[in-house]
Amino acid sequence: MSETRIPPVSRRTFINTTAAAAAAMAWPGSVHGFHIWGSDVIRVGVIGCGGRGTGAAGDCLRGAEGVELVALGDLAPDRLAECRAQLDKLGASNAGIAAKIKVTDDKCFTGFDAYQKVINAGVDLVILASPPGYRPTHLAAAVEAGKHVFSEKPVAVDAAGIRSVLATYEKARAKNLGIGVGTQRRHQADYQETIKRIHDGAIGEVLSGQVYWNQGGLWTRDRKPEWTDAEWQIRNWLYFTWLSGDHIVEQHVHNLDVANWVFDGHPVKAVGMGGRQFRTDPKFGHIYDHFAVNYEYANGASLVSMCRQIPGTANRVGEWFIGTKGQSDPSKEIRGSAAWKYVPPARRPNGYVQEHTDLVASIRTGKPYNELKQVAESTLTAIMGREAAYTGQEMTWDGVLNAKQDLTPPIGASAYGPMSVPPVPMPGQTKLERAWNE
Amino acid sequence: MRHRSAQRQDAAHDRPVPVAHPPIIALLVVLCAATLIAQAAGYRESIAGTTVQFDMVLVPRGVVTVSGAPATVGPFFVGKTEVTWDMYDVFALGLDAPASRPAGSDGVARPSNPYGAPDYGWGHAGFPVISVTRQAAEAYAKWLSQKTGRVYRLPTEAEWLHMATLAAGPEGLSPDRRDAIGWHRDNASAHSHAVGTKSADRLGLFDLFGNAAEWVLSREGELVTRGGSFRDGPDEIGPGRRAVQDEYWNERDPQLPKSRWWLSDGPFVGFRLVSDVQQ
Numbered sequence: 001m002s003e004t005r006i007p008p009v010s011r012r013t014f015i016n017t018t019a020a021a022a023a024a025m026a027w028p029g030s031v032h033g034f035h036i037w038g039s040d041v042i043r044v045g046v047i048g049c050g051g052r053g054t055g056a057a058g059d060c061l062r063g064a065e066g067v068e069l070v071a072l073g074d075l076a077p078d079r080l081a082e083c084r085a086q087l088d089k090l091g092a093s094n095a096g097i098a099a100k101i102k103v104t105d106d107k108c109f110t111g112f113d114a115y116q117k118v119i120n121a122g123v124d125l126v127i128l129a130s131p132p133g134y135r136p137t138h139l140a141a142a143v144e145a146g147k148h149v150f151s152e153k154p155v156a157v158d159a160a161g162i163r164s165v166l167a168t169y170e171k172a173r174a175k176n177l178g179i180g181v182g183t184q185r186r187h188q189a190d191y192q193e194t195i196k197r198i199h200d201g202a203i204g205e206v207l208s209g210q211v212y213w214n215q216g217g218l219w220t221r222d223r224k225p226e227w228t229d230a231e232w233q234i235r236n237w238l239y240f241t242w243l244s245g246d247h248i249v250e251q252h253v254h255n256l257d258v259a260n261w262v263f264d265g266h267p268v269k270a271v272g273m274g275g276r277q278f279r280t281d282p283k284f285g286h287i288y289d290h291f292a293v294n295y296e297y298a299n300g301a302s303l304v305s306m307c308r309q310i311p312g313t314a315n316r317v318g319e320w321f322i323g324t325k326g327q328s329d330p331s332k333e334i335r336g337s338a339a340w341k342y343v344p345p346a347r348r349p350n351g352y353v354q355e356h357t358d359l360v361a362s363i364r365t366g367k368p369y370n371e372l373k374q375v376a377e378s379t380l381t382a383i384m385g386r387e388a389a390y391t392g393q394e395m396t397w398d399g400v401l402n403a404k405q406d407l408t409p410p411i412g413a414s415a416y417g418p419m420s421v422p423p424v425p426m427p428g429q430t431k432l433e434r435a436w437n438e
Numbered sequence: 439m440r441h442r443s444a445q446r447q448d449a450a451h452d453r454p455v456p457v458a459h460p461p462i463i464a465l466l467v468v469l470c471a472a473t474l475i476a477q478a479a480g481y482r483e484s485i486a487g488t489t490v491q492f493d494m495v496l497v498p499r500g501v502v503t504v505s506g507a508p509a510t511v512g513p514f515f516v517g518k519t520e521v522t523w524d525m526y527d528v529f530a531l532g533l534d535a536p537a538s539r540p541a542g543s544d545g546v547a548r549p550s551n552p553y554g555a556p557d558y559g560w561g562h563a564g565f566p567v568i569s570v571t572r573q574a575a576e577a578y579a580k581w582l583s584q585k586t587g588r589v590y591r592l593p594t595e596a597e598w599l600h601m602a603t604l605a606a607g608p609e610g611l612s613p614d615r616r617d618a619i620g621w622h623r624d625n626a627s628a629h630s631h632a633v634g635t636k637s638a639d640r641l642g643l644f645d646l647f648g649n650a651a652e653w654v655l656s657r658e659g660e661l662v663t664r665g666g667s668f669r670d671g672p673d674e675i676g677p678g679r680r681a682v683q684d685e686y687w688n689e690r691d692p693q694l695p696k697s698r699w700w701l702s703d704g705p706f707v708g709f710r711l712v713s714d715v716q717q
Contacts, residue, residue: 051693058694086694214559216531217551311531314562315555352692 042148042360045071045107045123047115047138049083052152053129055352056182057083058090060127060150061100063353064360068100071107071121073114075130075234080110112414119145125178125363126150131237132245133157133413136164139372143172143179148363150356152182154253154379155372157245160406162380169372178368180359181375183257184351185331187358190342191258194330198262202338203323206262207301211255212316213247214308220283229419230412239285241386241422242407242436246287248274248389249382252307256385257378258319258330259295259303266377267295267303267384268397274389276424278310286424293385305385392427400432409436480515483586487534490525493518494713495642502600505657509596516593516601517710519633519644520566520652521578523557529581546581549574549699558705560629566650566708568630572661572683574699575653575709582711590711591655597712598654598664602677605639605646611676620648620675626668630705648675650708667706 042064046057049072057069069087074080084103091098109117115138119126125148128138132154142149149172156162172179185191198206220239223232237243244250260266272293279289289310295303306316321328326336334340362368380401387405388395411417422437431438480495494515501510528534530549549570556569570578572592579590593601617625618637626648634644646652648670651663661683666675683704691702701707 051695054694055692055696059692083694090694215552215555218553219551311551312527312533314559315557316559317555318559347686350689352690 040066040364042067042125042363043070043123044068044125044127045073045118045121046083046127046129047073047118048128048130048134048152049074049080050129053127054083054086056127056129056150056152056356057087058097059350059353060356060360061090061097062094063355063357066364067125067360068102070102070104071109071118071123072103073109073118075110075112075114077110080108084108116141119147124148125360128152131234131243132250133161133237133243133408136161136168137413139165139168139179143168143175143177146175146177148178148359148368149372150180150182150359151372151375153257153375154245154249154382155181155375156379156383157242157249158383158405158407159380159400159403160408162376162383162401165372165376165379169370169376172370172372176366176368177370178359178363179370179372180355180362181371182355183254183371183375183378184355185254185258186261186371186374187354188331188351189349190331190344191261193342194328194332194334195258195262197334197338197340198321198323198328198330199264202326202334202340203321203328203336204325206321206323209259209262209301209303209319209321211252211259211303211305211319212307213252213255214306214314214316216311216313216315217278217309222283228416230409230416233285233412233419233421236283236285239279239283239287241287241425242409242412244287245379245383246291246386247289247309248291248293248305248307248386249379251309252291252305252385253375253378253382255307255317255319256305256381257375259305259321260374260378260381262319262321262330263297263299263301263303265298266381266397267297269296270294270384270388270395272305272385272388273392273427274386282421286422288389288425291385291389293388295381295385387432390425390427390430391432392430393432395432404433407434407436480518483588485525485528485534485582485585488528490528492522492525496715497597497601497604497641497712500600500604502596502603504596504599511594511597511600513715514593514597515713515715516597516643517712518642520650520708520710521575522633523562523565523567525582526567526570526578529578534585546584547577548581549577550697552697552700553693554702556700556705558629560705561632564632564634565630566633566645568650568705568708569701570704570707570709571688571697571699571701572653572709577699579711588713588717590713592709593652593654593712595654595656595662595664598652599677601641601643602646602665605641605643606677607640611647613672616647616672616675619644619646620666620672621645621668622648622666622670622672622675623668624672628668630668630708646710647677647679651679651681651706653707653709663707669706 044067046053087101091101107121119142126142128151135155155165221235233240270293274288274291276288290308293305319330328334332342384395384400411419482491482493484491495518497512497514497516499512501508582590619639621631638644647665649668651667652665654662654664656662663681666679687704688696688701689703691697
């Protein structure tokens with residue numbers, strides 16, 4: 001490739017809320033509702049500078065008008081340095097993006113309180129991309145300080161975290177703060193147009209669905225001698241429920257979010273099973289490698305959910321819904337009497353970029369959207385499925401939402417130090433209401 | 439590690455074994471020694487420690503015009519099919535490595551674990567590898583060379599064009615023939631298909647046009663695929679189809695840096711390997 005072309009993303013076509021639709025007209029013609037120090041610039045900080053945080057920063061700079069990246073924070077100095085190096089590279093390939101990168105050494109923070117320092121660094125919008133276990137704390141701190149937020153999914157790993165996030169949602173609403181979340185399918189025209197048709201009755205009443213995230217394994221990082229137990233767990237955060245929520249929460253939440261979107265609500269019950277068949281090595285922490293869950297929605301509709309992370313097994317990532325008059329893959333088509341197929345444009349817009357375009361545009365309207373409740377419900381849906389498998393019991397929505405379940409360990413959440421690996425959950429023995437090491 | 443042993447076999451062939459290639463063998467068998475037959479018609483390669491085998495077909499010497507200049511290429515052997523997941527998994531998942539010797543300890547870089555499903559769930563065993571970067575294709579060739587003791591590599595663009603010309607034949611590609619030998623936009627239902635499920639071309643190769651587009655080594659160093667894929671129209675697949683990688687092929691990888699191994703938006707990209715006759 002002789003040059004890298006990064007096209008602007010259309011703000012007109014792919015808007016999924018009325019607030020954002022209004023934004024498309026309000027910006028850049030007549031800007032109102034956003035003046036910081038007499039400037040229209042939205043100053044962005046990133047909390048959690050791994051691959052996704054760095055990627056999200058790039059997506060924001062690429063997709064949003066009038067933004068500047070000013071502050072970075074990460075637990076680990078090496079991760080922060082790598083992030084800066086990658087952003088330099090991105091800037092070197094694109095002058096438009098380079099002009100938006102205004103990070104200085106004194107606005108780069110490391111350690112367990114780095115998130116608070118980024119929030120206090122004169123930013124207007126923070127991107128939250130640390131391991132999910134820290135998300136409720138970071139969300140609460142950002143909203144407390146009056147910052148707009150882009151939060152990666154999932155937004156919690158346990159019942160206590162979900163309650164915290166729901167309280168933060170209400171607080172953000174009261175303060176008129178924008179919160180966008182990393183369930184990018186909600187910002188993709190293919191899903192938007194198909195699900196709109198489902199909601200308009202194209203497949204009749206939706207009776208059931210199937211959602212899948214079946215794939216191979218993911219990365220691990222070999223332990224270094226200088227790492228404490230806590231640092232080893234945090235650097236391998238995928239494999240510890242207190243950090244990732246397990247893969248049903250961390251990854252499969254995307255497909256469960258689509259189901260809740262299609263059903264226009266959350267499930268009320270779940271039964272499920274799962275286990276750890278391939279991941280027997282200690283390097284895989286204590287999480288499972290497969291789940292199968294049956295969810296029931298308030299109207300009696302049924303959802304089968306499967307997720308697996310085992311190398312060499314059949315892959316499937318997607319969703320399928322069955323109604324009284326047809327079926328649908330909500331990423332592309334309606335089958336049945338109202339058959340229809342989504343025809344993508346020659347260049348399919350990138351949902352990862354679009355979600356930043358939409359959020360910043362909505363902030364500029366003065367009435368920013370807030371997706372936190374929707375993603376909190378999808379996260380709780382995933383947690384409910386996980387708990388059905390972990391405990392072997394039937395879970396109810398209210399039962400999980402109100403459970404005394406706080407998986408935050410005393411060490412690890414706020415300091416490095418020695419700590420054990422939590423036990424592998426055992427159906428029939430593991431309790432919904434438990435502490436991090438039970 | 440049950441998935442590893444499943445593909446193993448105890449005594450594997452380390453060296454190429456002659457493969458039956460009826461018309462040519464029938465002619466030559468009277469004249470030639472068995473070793474020569476193997477060289478002339480092609481051979482079957484095995485990946486030691488697994489049950490995986492694949493066939494290589496001889497491409498005769500010829501002259502082809504590239505960028506206005508004639509070039510002489512061949513003879514060389516080329517994979518009868520695109521590289522399949524069965525072959526690639528041995529490399530990517532380390533299926534050839536004993537449990538006590540983890541993948542990577544042979545000094546060859548192996549692909550990262552992909553986030554999501556690079557095969558899109560369309561099919562795996564017998565299906566062409568897709569969603570791989572050119573670097574990944576070259577790393578596979580390097581690993582395969584080390585594994586078999588025979589040098590494998592991506593074809594140059596000139597070599598690919600030479601093959602394509604022979605594959606199309608002097609009569610060219612009529613609409614019926616394109617349909618008979620190639621998976622394209624109008625017959626593939628928007629996904630890849632098992633290799634060898636369409637008819638062979640004039641060279642005895644499968645899926646050179648359509649199914650997965652194929653990485654080649656371009657003279658200018660560009661990232662080029664040839665032949666077209668299941669996403670291209672019936673009139674587009676063929677010797678003339680050329681595509682250069684742009685940022686859209688890896689657009690939705692949400693990480694920075696983006697993967698060196700996997701193309702998040704390249705389900706139409708695969709490859710086949712060649713091997714020089716003179717090693």
